[in-house]
Structures are given as structure tokens and as C-alpha cells.
Amino acid sequence: MKFSTKAIHVGQSADPATGATVIPIHLSTTFTQEGIGVHRGFEYQRSGNPTRAALEECLASLEADGARGLAFASGLAATATALSILKPGDHVVAGEDLYGGTYRLFEKVWRPLGVSFAYVDGRDPSAFHAALTSRTRLVWLETPTNPLLRLADIAAIGEIAAAAGAWLIVDNTFATPYLQRPLELGAHAVLHSTTKYIGGHSDVVGGALVTREADLYDAWKFHQNAAGGVLGPFEAWLTLRGLKTLALRMEGHCRNALHVAEYLQGHARASKVIYPGLSSHPQHELARRQMSGRFGGMVTFEMEGGIAAVNSFVKRLNLFSFAESLGGVESLACYPDAMTHGSIPEAERRRRGISEGLVRLSVGIENGEDLVADLEQALG
Numbered sequence: 001m002k003f004s005t006k007a008i009h010v011g012q013s014a015d016p017a018t019g020a021t022v023i024p025i026h027l028s029t030t031f032t033q034e035g036i037g038v039h040r041g042f043e044y045q046r047s048g049n050p051t052r053a054a055l056e057e058c059l060a061s062l063e064a065d066g067a068r069g070l071a072f073a074s075g076l077a078a079t080a081t082a083l084s085i086l087k088p089g090d091h092v093v094a095g096e097d098l099y100g101g102t103y104r105l106f107e108k109v110w111r112p113l114g115v116s117f118a119y120v121d122g123r124d125p126s127a128f129h130a131a132l133t134s135r136t137r138l139v140w141l142e143t144p145t146n147p148l149l150r151l152a153d154i155a156a157i158g159e160i161a162a163a164a165g166a167w168l169i170v171d172n173t174f175a176t177p178y179l180q181r182p183l184e185l186g187a188h189a190v191l192h193s194t195t196k197y198i199g200g201h202s203d204v205v206g207g208a209l210v211t212r213e214a215d216l217y218d219a220w221k222f223h224q225n226a227a228g229g230v231l232g233p234f235e236a237w238l239t240l241r242g243l244k245t246l247a248l249r250m251e252g253h254c255r256n257a258l259h260v261a262e263y264l265q266g267h268a269r270a271s272k273v274i275y276p277g278l279s280s281h282p283q284h285e286l287a288r289r290q291m292s293g294r295f296g297g298m299v300t301f302e303m304e305g306g307i308a309a310v311n312s313f314v315k316r317l318n319l320f321s322f323a324e325s326l327g328g329v330e331s332l333a334c335y336p337d338a339m340t341h342g343s344i345p346e347a348e349r350r351r352r353g354i355s356e357g358l359v360r361l362s363v364g365i366e367n368g369e370d371l372v373a374d375l376e377q378a379l380g
């Protein structure tokens with residue numbers, strides 16, 4: 001089966017009890033058992049739920065054959081479960097351009113528990129190699145990164161991690177499995193904030209882990225039930241509904257984002273435009289190889305004039321909402337320095353390349369000309 005067929009059918013055959021073609025929202029917290037230890041695979045909603053199971057199976061099938069998935073209450077709940085395999089003294093090497101909330105979880109929750117983190121330039125595979133220690137258990141990266149849209153070479157870094165006996169986890173939120181399949185390139189697991197493109201309509205928060213490694217799956221499945229950060233059945237149903245149109249939506253996001261990036265590149269007020277699909281992107285060739293020849297819906301650019309210039313720009317936008325998050329059908333503009341990455345100390349933000357003039361656009365699937373017209377009037 002090909003991608004769009006899987007997205008619509010895997011895990012979603014007609015309900016055996018009623019024939020319902022679309023998977024029902026199974027709200028029941030508990031499942032009646034025929035006798036001690038005799039049941040139909042479900043006992044209690046935290047441990048397993050048919051609507052959530054359908055989403056987990058479908059999403060996993062989109063990442064790689066033979067993969068299994070686990071769905072959580074948010075992307076950060078999935079990240080917390082991913083880290084649950086660590087013990088005090090363990091070490092993590094992470095690409096340094098990361099969602100601010102991921103950095104906060106690493107630094108404010110896990111570091112005090114005795115886990116250490118090294119941050120390296122994700123564009124340089126040898127930097128991961130240089131940062132490894134005998135205690136490195138995880139290598140973590142986003143590609144493309146949030147918000148600077150830098151790329152990491154998954155295959156090269158996967159080899160480095162595997163040779164060191166560490167797991168490579170790739171946050172695939174920005175690319176989605178439609179554009180990039182890290183498990184096929186050598187990553188051991190994929191993480192998603194399904195709040196973004198997977199759900200696709202800015203109306204449901206969720207997260208997921210997908211892996212083919214039995215050790216990781218078993219540990220995470222245990223933690224999902226033991227710590228309980230599960231995705232609820234209504235949220236699972238909404239996410240599954242969004243997932244059905246992922247392929248169509250991503251085509252629209254990619255088309256519009258390229259259009260917006262090309263427009264901004266010619267604009268005097270955009271001093272720097274970052275989009276992996278532009279030949280001016282320093283890693284354009286890697287993006288072509290690693291991302292199925294299309295480059296996603298996120299565009300980041302820098303404005304001269306810093307925070308004051310950005311503030312007047314975002315206030316003038318009409319179609320783009322000035323808001324956190326990304327990946328929905330509607331276009332959003334965000335100011336990473338104070339919003340999504342505000343939990344990273346200022347000196348670290350500057351060192352990593354998050355400037356005072358940086359704007360991040362999540363380009364939606366409205367008409368591309370309308371979007372450019374909105375940017376045009378707002379840039380003035």
C-alpha cells in the first residue's frame with residue numbers, strides 16, 4: 001500500500017460490532033471481561049483503547065514497515081516517555097536548535113535528576129561523534145529544526161549513534177512521514193508532536209513515539225501505562241481524522257511555503273530568508289535527498305529593526321494569526337525569541353542564532369496569492 005492509502009485505511013477496518021465505517025470514539029473507561037484473564041485485548045482505557053490503538057497503528061505504518069506506535073497526551077508527554085529509559089549518570093547528545101519546551105524538559109526536569117546533556121551543531125555529524133562519552137545513551141535531533149530550519153544528516157548521525165551503542169531519536173514533527181522517514185535512514189525512533197501537521201487543524205494536542213526496536217517499544221509501552229500520559233479517545237479520533245488528509249495537506253503546505261519563501265527572498269525588509277527548498281539554503285542538497293524533494297510548510301526570516309519592526313509587522317497581518325504552534329491548515333506567524341523559544345536563556349538563544357528580528361511562519365493551505373498579499377501589506 002502507498003502512503004495515502006495507508007493513512008486512510010491502516011488500523012481502521014469497519015467496526016466488527018456495528019459495521020461503522022469510520023472508527024468510533026470509544027469513550028468507555030473499562031472493558032467487560034469474560035473471565036479472569038479472558039478479554040478482547042482491552043481492559044482499562046489507560047492501558048489500551050481501540051480508538052487510540054487505531055491511531056498508533058496507522059501512524060506507525062506511515063513511518064516504516066514493521067514499526068509500532070504509542071500515542072501520548074502531548075508532544076512533550078511523548079518526549080518525557082522517550083527519556084524515561086535514562087538513569088542518573090546517563091548522557092544525551094542533542095542537536096542544539098530545538099523546540100524551547102524540549103530544551104526546558106532536558107534542562108529543568110532531567111538535568112536535576114542526574115542526566116547530562118551536550119548540545120552540538122546538528123549540521124555537523126562529526127560534532128555528535130566528538131561529544132559522545134562512555135555514558136551516552138541517546139542522540140536527539142530535530143530536522144528540519146525549530147525555528148532555524150537547519151538540517152541534520154540522519155543516516156550519518158545514525159551510524160555514529162549505532163557505533164557508540166546509543167539510540168538515535170529524531171523529532172519528525174516539521175517534516176512528517178510524508179516528507180521524511182527517519183527509521184528508513186537509520187534512526188531508532190521517531191517522535192511527533194501530533195498537535196502539528198499530523199492533526200493538522202489546530203484543534204487537538206497530542207504526541208507519539210514510533211519505533212521498530214522491541215526494547216524501546218516495550219520500555220515506552222510500559223511507561224505509557226505506568227506513568228499514564230495517554231492520549232484520550234476523542235483526541236485520538238480527531239488526530240486520526242486529520243491524518244487521513246496528511247498527504248494532500250502537505251502538498252499544499254509545501255507549494256505555498258515555497259511561494260512565500262521566494263516572495264520574501266526578493267523583499268528588501270527580509271534580510272535573510274530560511275527555507276530548505278531555496279537553493280540559497282546551505283543544506284539544500286541534503287534537503288533534496290532526505291526530504292523526498294519537497295521541503296515542508298515552515299519559513300523563517302529575519303527583519304531589520306529587531307523587535308519593534310517585528311511587532312508592527314505582526315500587528316498588521318490579517319490572514320496570518322500571530323500565534324504559537326504550527327502545522328494547521330491556517331497560516332500562523334510566531335516570534336520565537338519571546339514565544340516558542342523564550343524558555344532558552346537569552347545568551348544561548350543568541351549563540352544558537354535566534355535573533356531579535358527572527359519571524360517564523362507556518363504557511364497554511366489558503367490560496368498562496370492571498371498569503372503573499374497579506375505579507376506584502378503587512379511588510380509595508
Ligand code: P1T
Nearest residue numbers: 074075076099146173193195324325340
Ligand atoms: O506542544 P506539544 O504537542 O507538547 O509538542 C512539543 C513539540 C515537540 N517538538 C517540536 C519540534 C515542536 O515544535 C513542539 C511544539 N512546538 C510548538 C508549540 C511551537 O510553536 O513551536
